[in-house]
Amino acid sequence: MSAPLSSGVTTGAVSPSPTAAEDAANLRRARWGGLAGTALEQYDFVIYGTASALVFNTVFFPDVSPAVGYLGSFGAYAVGFLARPLGGLFFSRFGDRLGRKWVLVTTLYLMGIATFLIGLLPTYETIGLAAPLLLVVLRCLQGFGAGAEMAGGTVLLAEAARPGRRGLTAALVWVGASGGTALGAVVWLAVQQLPDDAMMSYGWRLVFLSSLLVTLLAYLLRRKLQDPRVFTEAAREQAREHAGERRPSPIKDVWTNSRRNVLRVFAMVAGVSLNSYTYQVFMGSYLVSNVGADKAVFTRALLIGAVCGMGAAVFFGWLSDRLGRRPAYTTTALAMMTLPVPAFLMLDTGSPVMITAVIILGFVFAAEGSVSAQAAYLPEIFGSRYRYAGVTMGRELASVVGGAGPLVCSALVTWASGSWIPVAALMIVSIAVSLAATWRTPETRDRDLFSEADAT
Template sequence: MSEDLSAGDSISESLTVDRSTLRRASLAGMIGTTLENYDFVIYGTAAALVFNKLFFPNLNPAIGILASFATYGVGFVARPLGGLFFSHFGDRIGRKWVLIGTLFLMGTATFVIGLLPTYGTVGVLAPILLTLCRLLQGFGSGAEQAGGIVLLTETAPRTKRGRYASLVYVGAALGSVLGALVWILVQLMPDDRVQSIGWRIVFLSSILVTIAAYIFRRRLRESPVFEEAKSRGKIVERERTPLGLAFRNGWRGIVRVFGINIGAIAHSYFYQVFVGSYIENDLHMPSDVVPPMLLIGGIFAMISAFTGGVLSDRFGRRPLYIVICAMLMVMPYPAFLLLHTRSVLIVGLVVVVGFIVAVEGTVGVQSAFLPELFGSRYRYTGVAIGRETSAAVGGFGPFIAQGLLAATGSFIPVVVYLMVLAAIGLVTAVWAPETRGRDLLAEADARHGDPMPAAAD
């Protein structure tokens, strides 16, 4: 039975937002996630192309790449911890200040990576410092996307929540574009210059994105739903934490977010990170073809994220996500077959389609879907816990894929791994309710942990 509900006399529909507030929130959500994904894309590209040589030079090439991807995956371990820490304050004092704090933590960690000594200078201390910076990156990013989509979902008009919340992931795709563009420019240098100073320029450039993000966020206003919930006494009392409420009343929502996101995140980083390494190290294609593919993929992904949000407002979150998960299940095997043509055009097409469907098509639909699964008192916490624990598992996708490839010499186990995670997303989406039009100020329904539906027109 369809649970798609309109909000004719919903409390939250009485809240009005002026255009300047909505525009400011949209830009703030976009630019913050631009920084987050810029950080992760430049790191993922470096992990695929240079870090195995700079930080793990004494290992054989396959193990060096595996170790490089392991440091990439470590950042995802810290994300649930960062999500728990920051979302507690996001549900207690508001979304704005948390988003400013995470911005500076991520930006600082990325900038410092550009200053790190390599293995040739300080030995084993180099990968230790690299791992520490990745942990700080992950800790900050653990609340970034959750905060952005919660803020925009709570600020946007009911009928356009998907459209506006998807701008967070338009920003993520823009981060991919900028990261790829910087790598393209750096790779114009001779290889020895890329290994010595070029990669540092990539990471040091993050300071520019950080400053731009702060300029937009410093004038950000709190979401009207949060302010209204606070004025009505719906925000948790001092003796009760959002975390406790989320697990007690919203555990089904947390499980749903985990299942919905795990396949998406694994497929996303498969195309953003693993494929770049596979192209260079297994297919032996030139490394300089990777950043242009990521650049073009990111441009199409920006369109895909926004389109996903708009379509979810039109047709509903649940049916659209079911279709996308079904596509993810059938994509991996033909993707590998096409990669093995070694045609730059065909390989580039695989990357672009991967960006459209797996990287941003999934999260464009998720943008309003995930926040609408929770009640008003623990929305930020619920989204952050479910999303970032799944990211901690799915984010190790490149590492797991590389391990399966090294152990078996075949891409078939990688295909099976990706199909299983996509199937989890598909089953979860079938199990999840339709959330379009729900009252964001409603308390959780104690019977099943979902927000109470808005009254029908």
């Protein structure tokens, strides 16, 4: 029986490999599809993260102290990241069998619908404890869908890219992510023009309801995607190898044969993810509750930072093609290790210019630059047989560390009586771990993605 949302691959047979002309056309579609899909994912997560920092502590956790309210709000935020590995593992089974497109379209719907429904939720004042519980359920669905989205986008673009441009092409996923962040910031800035009562009653809902339009646009750009030649030929080889037999699970296959690389990817991504969400989410609550900054200052800084991040994604993707994956990432990692202490000193001034400068640097190096240097690196580490499963497993397990970052940082600041020093130390140590893991991983620039063997 053919797989739904025709991916070019069925459970019983494999369609012919695309021609060179079809490859070129699919690369164009993959670029736009990758941009659109990751823009939606990041839009969903940014509007939720911003709401966690600015709104949800009041709307869903009103009967507690401000500090406990933020812990509850960020706890609900972190739950979505706990669901990401589960979604990634679930969908990676299909990504390496039914094709990249099948997963990317399915997760698109799941994320968009969950985000839309958050905008319809009753508040704590209306239905009591059921309100935050429903919020957690929808957050889990959002994370479950996102668990395969980013890995799927980078794998598809890396496999479709031309030789010598794989880093830049795969980094377009992160251009889309910055675009989603910028769009989310624009929408939040718009609703923050409302009076406070209106913003807290229905304004925040408009932000989440707007995800329906973003989802429809992303689907229109993604619906004509075709799986790249690398995948179709690997799928054909697997079909021949296991003709008449049950194919092994990609998850079991990659864990059995490439466990070391899965753990490498986990370590490479964990520190980056923690730093990224600290800049994008935690610093918003820190500015409001500890510095006394206006909420709109952080939202404007997010917008400017996201626009700068788009340029950084392109630059570091290009740099990874020119210098290699490890040198490009090392550049961003060393910058991230020097930033936390001066960043918090600048935030404590309360100056909008200083705050904006910190968020820009966070986007350039943590949120976009480092992950763009890794965009082609992670897929190149694994062989074609279980590439999707390997990238997804390592990356999404690491995302739990990043997603828990705002919650952990908020707890550390509360424990340290308002001091940011433990947070800065955590950011530095986590990047040191990622940098050490990268230096123990082979350089992979321009390796043959048709090979079933892992990089050595």
